[in-house]
Amino acid sequence: MMDLSALDLSRLQFAFTVSFHIIFPAMSIGLASFIAVLEAAWLMTGKPHYKALCVFWSKVFAIGFGMGVVSGVVMAYQFGTNWAGFSRFAGPITGPLLTYEVMTAFFLEAGFLGIMLFGWDRVGRRAHFGATLLVAIGTLISTFWILASNSWMQTPQGYAVENGHVVPLDWFKIIFNPSFPYRLAHMAIAAFIVGALVVAATGAWHLLRGRRDPAVKTMFSMALWLLLVLAPVQAIVGDQHGLNTRKYQPAKIAAIEGLWKTEKGGTSLNLIGFPDMQAEVTRYAIKVPHLGSVILTHSWTGEIRGLKEFPKEDRPNSLIVFWSFRIMAALGMLMILLALIGLTLRRHHRIYESQFFQRCMLAMGPAGFITLLAGWVTTEAGRQPWVVYGVLRTAQAVSPVTQQDVSVSLMVFVVAYFLVFCTGIYYIFKLLRLGPPLDEENPAPVPNANANSSGRRPLAAVE
Amino acid sequence: MDITTIWAAIIALGLFMYVALDGFDLGVGLIFPFFPDDGERDIMISSISPVWDGNETWLVLGGAALFAVFPEVYSIVLSALYLPVVTMLVCLIFRGVSFEIREKASRTKNLWNLAFIAGSAGTAFFQGVILGAYLQGISVADGVFAGPSFFWLTPFSLLTGFGLMATYALLGSCWLAMKTDGNLQHRLHSLIRPLTVVLLVFMVVVSIWTPLTNAQIAARWFNSGLLYRLLPVPFLVVISALFMFRAVRRRYDTAPFLLALLLVLLGYAGLLVSIWPYAVPNVITLEEAAAPRSSQLFTLVGAVIILPIILAYTTVGYRVFRGKTSPGAKYH
Numbered sequence: 104m105m106d107l108s109a110l111d112l113s114r115l116q117f118a119f120t121v122s123f124h125i126i127f128p129a130m131s132i133g134l135a136s137f138i139a140v141l142e143a144a145w146l147m148t149g150k151p152h153y154k155a156l157c158v159f160w161s162k163v164f165a166i167g168f169g170m171g172v173v174s175g176v177v178m179a180y181q182f183g184t185n186w187a188g189f190s191r192f193a194g195p196i197t198g199p200l201l202t203y204e205v206m207t208a209f210f211l212e213a214g215f216l217g218i219m220l221f222g223w224d225r226v227g228r229r230a231h232f233g234a235t236l237l238v239a240i241g242t243l244i245s246t247f248w249i250l251a252s253n254s255w256m257q258t259p260q261g262y263a264v265e266n267g268h269v270v271p272l273d274w275f276k277i278i279f280n281p282s283f284p285y286r287l288a289h290m291a292i293a294a295f296i297v298g299a300l301v302v303a304a305t306g307a308w309h310l311l312r313g314r315r316d317p318a319v320k321t322m323f324s325m326a327l328w329l330l331l332v333l334a335p336v337q338a339i340v341g342d343q344h345g346l347n348t349r350k351y352q353p354a355k356i357a358a359i360e361g362l363w364k365t366e367k368g369g370t371s372l373n374l375i376g377f378p379d380m381q382a383e384v385t386r387y388a389i390k391v392p393h394l395g396s397v398i399l400t401h402s403w404t405g406e407i408r409g410l411k412e413f414p415k416e417d418r419p420n421s422l423i424v425f426w427s428f429r430i431m432a433a434l435g436m437l438m439i440l441l442a443l444i445g446l447t448l449r450r451h452h453r454i455y456e457s458q459f460f461q462r463c464m465l466a467m468g469p470a471g472f473i474t475l476l477a478g479w480v481t482t483e484a485g486r487q488p489w490v491v492y493g494v495l496r497t498a499q500a501v502s503p504v505t506q507q508d509v510s511v512s513l514m515v516f517v518v519a520y521f522l523v524f525c526t527g528i529y530y531i532f533k534l535l536r537l538g539p540p541l542d543e544e545n546p547a548p549v550p551n552a553n554a555n556s557s558g559r560r561p562l563a564a565v566e
Numbered sequence: 567m568d569i570t571t572i573w574a575a576i577i578a579l580g581l582f583m584y585v586a587l588d589g590f591d592l593g594v595g596l597i598f599p600f601f602p603d604d605g606e607r608d609i610m611i612s613s614i615s616p617v618w619d620g621n622e623t624w625l626v627l628g629g630a631a632l633f634a635v636f637p638e639v640y641s642i643v644l645s646a647l648y649l650p651v652v653t654m655l656v657c658l659i660f661r662g663v664s665f666e667i668r669e670k671a672s673r674t675k676n677l678w679n680l681a682f683i684a685g686s687a688g689t690a691f692f693q694g695v696i697l698g699a700y701l702q703g704i705s706v707a708d709g710v711f712a713g714p715s716f717f718w719l720t721p722f723s724l725l726t727g728f729g730l731m732a733t734y735a736l737l738g739s740c741w742l743a744m745k746t747d748g749n750l751q752h753r754l755h756s757l758i759r760p761l762t763v764v765l766l767v768f769m770v771v772v773s774i775w776t777p778l779t780n781a782q783i784a785a786r787w788f789n790s791g792l793l794y795r796l797l798p799v800p801f802l803v804v805i806s807a808l809f810m811f812r813a814v815r816r817r818y819d820t821a822p823f824l825l826a827l828l829l830v831l832l833g834y835a836g837l838l839v840s841i842w843p844y845a846v847p848n849v850i851t852l853e854e855a856a857a858p859r860s861s862q863l864f865t866l867v868g869a870v871i872i873l874p875i876i877l878a879y880t881t882v883g884y885r886v887f888r889g890k891t892s893p894g895a896k897y898h
Contacts, residue, residue: 166666172619173662177655179629183644184651190644191709194637195861202630202865205623206872213623214879217616218886225886267709268637270858502645503710512652519656523663530670 110501112509113185116516118483120177122476123520127171129475132246132291133298134164135239137325142232152318152539158223159318159539160302163531165220170527172213174520179205185509189490189500192268196277197252204248212241246291254283256491257482258351264494281351285344286482292337293478295329296438297471302326304468305535307461318539320455323464327454331442338435342398348485349399349407352492355485357410358421359428360395361385364411369404370395375429378421383411385421417488424485431477434470441467569866570856573635574845576869577628582834584624586737586827591618593738595661595686596731597757598679605893606750607679608669613745613891615665620880622662634865638709638855639845646704646711647696647718654692661685687731694730698723701840702779706849722779729768733830736761740823745891751817758814758822762807762829769803769833776840782848783840796839803832 107115138160145153179201182190190198218226218234226234261276262269271277306323349356357363361378362370363385372395376388396405410418441463448454490497591614601607632640644651664682671678699718706712739761743754777784787793806828813821841847845855856862 169619169662169666172622173659176622176626176658179626179633180644180651180655182633183629183640184648185645187641187645187710190633190637191641194633194640195857198630198632198634198637198640198857199861199865202627202634203868205627205630206868206876209623209626210620210872210876210880213620214876214883216619217883221616222886265858268858271860271864274860274864502641502648503712504645504648505715508648508715511649515652515656519659523659526667527663530667533670 107506109504109506109509110498112506112513113501113504114497116185116509116513117181119513120174120181120516120520122479123524124171124174124178125475125479126472127167127174128242128245129294129297129472130167130301131164131171132242132294133296133301134160134167135235135242136295137298137302138164139232139235139239140325142235146228146232150317152316152321155318155539156322159534161220163534165216166527166531166534168212168216170524174524175209177516183502184512185502185504186490186500187502189495192495192500193256193491194268196255196262196269196271199271200248200252200255200278204245204252208241208245208248211244212238215241243291246294247287250287250290251278251280251283254286255280257286257486258282259491259494269491269494282344282347285340285347288340289337289344289478292333292340293471293475296333296337297475299326299329299333300438300464300467300469300471301535303330303464304466305538307464307468308535309538310455311458311461311465314538314541315455316541318541322539324449324454327442327445327449327464330438331446334435334438334442338439341432341435345399346401348482352486353408354410354413354417355419355424355482356399357408357413358419358424358485359481360399360407361388361421361425362395362407362409364409365406366409367406369393370399370407372398373425376425378425380418380421385425419485419487424481427477427480427484431474431481434474434477438467438470438474569859569862570635570852572866573631573856573862574852576866576873577631577635578838580624580628580631582831584621584628585733585834586830587621587624588618589734589830590614590737590741590823591621592661592686592690593734593736594742595682595738596690596735597738597742598683598686600757601750601753604675609746609750609891609893610742611665611668611682612893613742616887617883618662618665620883622658625658631865631869635857635862636845636852636855637857638850642704642706642709642711642846642850643700646713647699649715650692650695650699650718654689654696657685657688657692659685661689686734690731690734691727694727695719695723697730697837698726701726701776701783701837701847703848704846706846722775725768725775726772729765729772732761732764732768733833736765737823737826737830740826744820744823747890755814755817755822759811762810762826765829766803766807773800773836780840780847786840786842792839796836799832799836803829806832 138157141153141157141160144150145157182194182197215234215237218231219238222231222234255277258281259277260280261273262271264270302322303326306319306326309319310323345356358378360370361373361376363383369392371390371392373385373388373390376385378385393403395407396402399405399407410421441460444460444463445454448457448460454460486492488496488498490500594610594614598607598610601610629640660681662685664678664685668675668678668682695718698720702720702722704711704713705717736758739754739757743751743758746754777787787796806825810822810825810829813825843851843853845852
């Protein structure tokens with residue numbers, strides 16, 4: 104860390120803490136709604152495996168949520184500790200949005216989480232369901248406000264600058280800024296996909312271990328249905344988001360595409376390549392003519408502005424966002440493909456039997472998180488060097504803290520996060536491995552001799 | 567009352583809610599070492615696990631509201647107190663996570679007990695240090711913190727650090743005395759009396775030291791005729807302490823906790839009076855630090871509507887888990 108300034112270190116620290124943080128809320132958002140659906144299904148049908156699933160996923164949710172809360176408190180204070188310039192400048196707008204998030208979401212979640220987790224014996228069934236539902240709604244309200252705040256920083260409007268800070272003029276314009284609807288939809292769907300992939304992977308693991316009880320089959324099936332609907336929808340939303348970004352943050356799009364010169368008569372797409380910021384070229388590029396225009400302008404000859412049209416000091420790092428975007432997009436495509444394979448298998452009644460497919464879904468368990476982080480890296484690194492786009496530079500936002508201060512805090516955060524959150528993740532894995540309890544009244548049907556030939560041990564899953 | 571004052575009052579109330587509610591959670595962690603029995607520790611944890619999360623949210627509200635309506639204070643105070651704030655946040659992480667992991671761990675359970683104790687103690691101590699440094703004053707130039715990195719490390723801030731630990735320990739003991747019975751409650755009761763005495767000593771020392779360390783606070787105390795109007799405060803503190811001793815002697819369930827809350831409230835009122843009308847003592851007044859009116863107003867509309875609802879369902883939550891905590895009250 105010899106040559107890094109307090110600014111660089113603060114950026115590293117923010118990236119590190121927010122990346123660790125977002126993993127947990129993303130999972131919580133998806134799981135909370137899933138749990139609410141399970142509980143509703145249990146109340147309506149009375150089938151015990153819904154209740155078993157509900158309780159099982161609540162335990163996973165509890166750990167994830169706890170991790171999200173404690174890492175979230177850090178975020179709420181870090182704007183002040185490390186980004187005093189930003190909070191003084193933009194506080195009058197981002198502060199109220201964050202306050203609304205606390206008042207309408209955090210309290211709601213925290214207030215009813217206790218009943219959801221510990222209140223099964225203390226309140227009636229319907230009241231308990233109400234608590235679960237409120238927790239799920241709380242996670243979505245939280246998404247709304249934090250995305251409003253982030254989107255405003257990306258595409259600010261409805262404000263004036265006076266005496267060195269922003270003054271809000273029109274709150275409706277501030278919240279419903281141009282990129283907000285796309286970001287909100289993109290993130291909310293992403294969170295559901297993250298949850299679906301975790302649930303599908305867990306189901307796959309238990310199917311591979313030979314369990315065929317209704318709880319395991321139901322969670323695998325539900326997760327795949329959700330993926331089948333959401334993965335393609337996410338691609339459409341992402342496409343629309345891209346059009347929006349091209350309009351409001353053209354430099355980000357140029358960096359994502361590794362595009363240096365504005366091409367006439369249709370822009371080709373760099374499938375892969377290595378953008379070089381110094382030489383202002385994208386090396387080893389594999390190009391597909393016109394595809395860039397088709398994707399980003401929905402026309403054969405649409406124009407996309409190249410990075411050279413922007414002053415050097417206003418360009419985001421193309422190498423980072425070029426690849427983070429491609430990781431996100433490729434994994435997204437893979438999700439659609441797997442969801443379609445799942446549909447085919449389902450129609451041939453092989454969805455609970457195809458080991459190959461189950462191994463694929465197991466491997467995809469962490470893919471949601473990777474995709475989500477890659478997406479956030481793209482949008483956050485892509486809006487550099489601005490923290491409030493076109494208004495406040497990241498370099499102006501940093502606190503008057505010393506390099507030593509931030510070195511110490513960054514090291515402490517790294518050690519503490521790895522210690523704490525890796526332990527948390529370990530216990531999440533432990534729970535997932537155990538799976539929902541086998542229902543004693545309706546024992547899992549023992550797979551017939553043929554299915555057993557591969558040496559699966561149906562009941563060994565619950566050691 | 568103008569809108570800036572209303573906001574100062576809301577934030578003051580929010581911080582008091584935090585001190586009162588998370589105070590007893592942290593207090594449970596602080597007195598954990600005195601109760602080595604695993605079964606008793608499970609009960610102690612179970613008594614706070616449904617509520618700690620909501621309690622901690624008041625701290626987030628305090629930070630967010632400061633960010634929204636006094637962004638200058640938020641940016642100056644947090645960047646000035648960089649290291650104690652970061653340390654406090656890391657301690658909060660360990661405290662919060664140990665709740666979830668402690669009950670799942672078997673081999674490492676003692677490590678997570680330690681994390682719970684150290685996390686709670688560190689959080690309490692550094693919150694006290696932050697308070698002490700804030701009271702002593704922060705140097706500011708051009709709206710930006712302009713002091714040395716370690717300005718916050720003074721005898722006075724160490725004193726307030728330990729003082730807040732005593733405060734939380736008392737709150738925690740009284741909370742647990744309310745939530746437990748039998749032998750455990752008996753031992754908790756006998757912890758309350760010495761903790762009350764310790765807290766009283768801290769209150770006296772801080773009250774004498776604060777005007778000595780900050781001339782402007784001294785002027786406010788002694789030259790404005792405020793002293794006479796505030797005379798009932800120490801008087802009420804003594805009365806509450808006497809009632810506390812009596813409540814402990816008679817082994818009341820709830821009275822000690824209420825009296826502890828009253829003691830904390832009285833101490834808190836003294837602090838608020840010392841700071842008023844500053845947002846950063848001696849440097850920036852609330853009026854000067856206030857965000858634009860449109861920010862204050864937009865947020866106030868929400869606060870006026872939503873905060874009473876939050877208070878209502880928080881009360882409902884506490885009522886759902888009222889009464890003595892039974893052993894083995896866990897997930898179902």
